[in-house]
Amino acid sequence: MRTALSISLTLVTLAAGFGVGRVVFARGPAGLGRHEEPATYRSVTACDRRKTVIVEGALPDQPLPAAKARQVAALLQDLMRFCDEEVTARMTSREEVFLSVNGLPYERYVLGSELPYLPAHGKPHTDREQAIWKAESDKIVKEGHRLFHSSDLGKNGISCDMCHPDASNTHPETYPKFQTQLKKVALLRDMVNWCIENPLEGPKLADDDPKMKAIEAYILHQRGGVALEPGKH
Amino acid sequence: MRSLDQKLKEREEQRRRAFAALHNCDRRTFLQLSAKLAAVATAAGAGLAPHSFQIVELAHAAQKEGGETSFRFAYISDTHLYARGMSHRFVRAAMKAVEDVNALRPPPDFVLFGGDLAQLGQKEELDLGKQILSELKVPLRMMVGEHDWYLDMGDKWRDLFGEPVYSFDHKGVHFVTLNSVVEKDFWTERGMTPMERMVTVAGLDNPVQSRFEVGEEQRDWLAKDLAKVKKDTPVIVFSHSPLYKYYRNWNFWTEDADEVQKILFPFKSVTVIHGHTHQLLTNRIKNISFHGMLSTAWPWPYAPEGLPKITIQMDRADPFDQFDGCGDGTVGVRTDGQADKYYNLWDRSPVTVAYEQVASGKAAPAGPSY
Numbered sequence: 001m002r003t004a005l006s007i008s009l010t011l012v013t014l015a016a017g018f019g020v021g022r023v024v025f026a027r028g029p030a031g032l033g034r035h036e037e038p039a040t041y042r043s044v045t046a047c048d049r050r051k052t053v054i055v056e057g058a059l060p061d062q063p064l065p066a067a068k069a070r071q072v073a074a075l076l077q078d079l080m081r082f083c084d085e086e087v088t089a090r091m092t093s094r095e096e097v098f099l100s101v102n103g104l105p106y107e108r109y110v111l112g113s114e115l116p117y118l119p120a121h122g123k124p125h126t127d128r129e130q131a132i133w134k135a136e137s138d139k140i141v142k143e144g145h146r147l148f149h150s151s152d153l154g155k156n157g158i159s160c161d162m163c164h165p166d167a168s169n170t171h172p173e174t175y176p177k178f179q180t181q182l183k184k185v186a187l188l189r190d191m192v193n194w195c196i197e198n199p200l201e202g203p204k205l206a207d208d209d210p211k212m213k214a215i216e217a218y219i220l221h222q223r224g225g226v227a228l229e230p231g232k233h
Numbered sequence: 234m235r236s237l238d239q240k241l242k243e244r245e246e247q248r249r250r251a252f253a254a255l256h257n258c259d260r261r262t263f264l265q266l267s268a269k270l271a272a273v274a275t276a277a278g279a280g281l282a283p284h285s286f287q288i289v290e291l292a293h294a295a296q297k298e299g300g301e302t303s304f305r306f307a308y309i310s311d312t313h314l315y316a317r318g319m320s321h322r323f324v325r326a327a328m329k330a331v332e333d334v335n336a337l338r339p340p341p342d343f344v345l346f347g348g349d350l351a352q353l354g355q356k357e358e359l360d361l362g363k364q365i366l367s368e369l370k371v372p373l374r375m376m377v378g379e380h381d382w383y384l385d386m387g388d389k390w391r392d393l394f395g396e397p398v399y400s401f402d403h404k405g406v407h408f409v410t411l412n413s414v415v416e417k418d419f420w421t422e423r424g425m426t427p428m429e430r431m432v433t434v435a436g437l438d439n440p441v442q443s444r445f446e447v448g449e450e451q452r453d454w455l456a457k458d459l460a461k462v463k464k465d466t467p468v469i470v471f472s473h474s475p476l477y478k479y480y481r482n483w484n485f486w487t488e489d490a491d492e493v494q495k496i497l498f499p500f501k502s503v504t505v506i507h508g509h510t511h512q513l514l515t516n517r518i519k520n521i522s523f524h525g526m527l528s529t530a531w532p533w534p535y536a537p538e539g540l541p542k543i544t545i546q547m548d549r550a551d552p553f554d555q556f557d558g559c560g561d562g563t564v565g566v567r568t569d570g571q572a573d574k575y576y577n578l579w580d581r582s583p584v585t586v587a588y589e590q591v592a593s594g595k596a597a598p599a600g601p602s603y
Contacts, residue, residue, distance in 0.1 A: 149436055156315065156317055156322070157315045157317065157352060161436060161438060162437075162531060163532075163533070163534075163552070165483050166438045166482070166483075168534045169534035169549065181553040195552065198553075199555075
């Protein structure tokens with residue numbers, strides 16, 4: 001794979017260097033974002049048709065100077081690391097590079113570094129995806145809310161919310177910490193289990209019990225935005 | 234070599250310090266000190282027995298400016314009983330409070346029960362509560378809370394304790410008991426069963442319910458009741474929820490508090506004693522002092538906002554100690570009609586919030602964070 005890529009890149013390099021072959025020229029490409037429209041430019045597209053470099057200040061009807069062509073080739077070769085992405089690069093006349101990945105706004109780029117914006121799965125999250133993910137995580141939080149407000153976890157009618165309305169006074173951001181009363185380092189789930197066994201007089205939950213996961217999800221969700229301070233008393 | 238005079242002076246100074254310490258010390262120090270002093274007194278043939286700390290509180294109050302204690306009443310509040318046998322932790326706690334009150338010397342003039350006797354308003358819970366409170370050796374004044382009310386809208390509670398809204402006079406003070414936990418009907422259009430309604434109201438952070446209020450009918454009644462009372466007669470109001478706006482999301486709140494306060498403003502001395510918030514809580518609005526009561530069942534954390542600035546906060550309770558942050562207490566009504574509030578925290582030093590402290594309006598130091 002790597003070998004195949006470098007062969008095709010060599011071809012592009014040569015083509016760009018001699019100002020012939022697959023050099024695509026266009027005036028006024030879309031997606032320049034906040035940058036000013038350069039006076040003159042030409043664009044060079046790699047053979048995968050997904051990587052384009054716009055060379056600002058280059059004359060549209062002249063071959064690129066050899067040094068410039070080598071820079072463009074090096075940039076394209078570098079960008080080929082990101083096989084699946086649609087990348088447009090702007091190379092300014094001062095040789096700064098800005099990248100637009102998959103149509104997102106231009107960000108400054110240094111050769112060899114990570115892409116300026118690369119979502120976890122290499123593509124920007126669509127609204128639909130985000131709505132689905134939110135619904136899925138809300139589900140476990142909602143179940144946690146139900147358990148937290150229900151006396152089902154215990155045997156004496158007491159529920160978590162009776163001492164912790166809105167999960168207040170649970171300070172999940174301070175775990176793990178040495179819990180002096182337990183005489184050992186505790187995670188949030190250890191304290192949840194302590195409360196289930198003592199005030200609620202119920203059977204403790206396994207660490208990976210879906211109920212425990214839901215309770216943790218609810219407590220953490222309620223505490224969103226609070227800085228983590230593990231070990232704090 | 235020191236002179237005899239000097240020695241005597243030093244001894245006198247030591248004695249003075251020991252007695253001064255008695256007035257200001259916490260419970261544990263007091264017990265240590267009083268044991269020593271009792272030994273001294275007995276040796277001197279004074280015939281004094283070691284006694285409970287409350288008497289010292291009285292003596293202390295009597296020395297303050299602005300009036301001696303005229304009388305005292307005790308309070309027990311928010312027992313939240315489940316009918317699950319006598320070994321249930323909340324039952325044990327309620328019985329502990331009854332024992333506390335019965336042990337007070339001199340006995341208080343009466344006991345106020347501050348509401349939320351039951352957890353879910355069930356007949357068995359209310360019956361059990363009545364049975365426990367019947368052990369009290371002093372007269373009992375009952376107030377209703379939302380946990381007593383929303384299963385049958387107060388039917389059982391009224392059967393046991395009579396009407397929840399009433400007034401009475403005691404030693405020159407006019408007392409009023411309100412039902413401040415009236416909620417607008419949120420259940421009918423949702424087709425809720427009585428138990429669903431009860432559980433909804435019982436959930437402090439349940440946003441489905443409406444907010445507590447005294448309501449127009451009771452406000453009219455209150456205005457009429459107070460019309461007969463001279464403006465310089467001290468007035469003490471019992472309400473389950475705080476009669477001011479503290480934190481709406483948890484119903485630490487009375488929606489029509491402003492209107493109720495307006496009725497109370499013309500009086501020279503007004504004190505509101507409320508339950509519901511399960512914490513040390515103090516407020517002052519114009520001429521009205523507000524004091525929260527402790528719960529016997531569990532303490533609540535302070536709300537994230539709205540806490541009155543003069544409240545001296547109790548520290549976070551130790552969850553490993555059932556009784557920490559819980560308790561009962563007394564209210565010392567002074568000859569000038571103002572009140573000193575005494576919090577008998579079970580597993581830590583008791584706290585007295587004197588009237589002078591409330592009237593000063595001084596902000597308390599920052600409390601614990603939740």
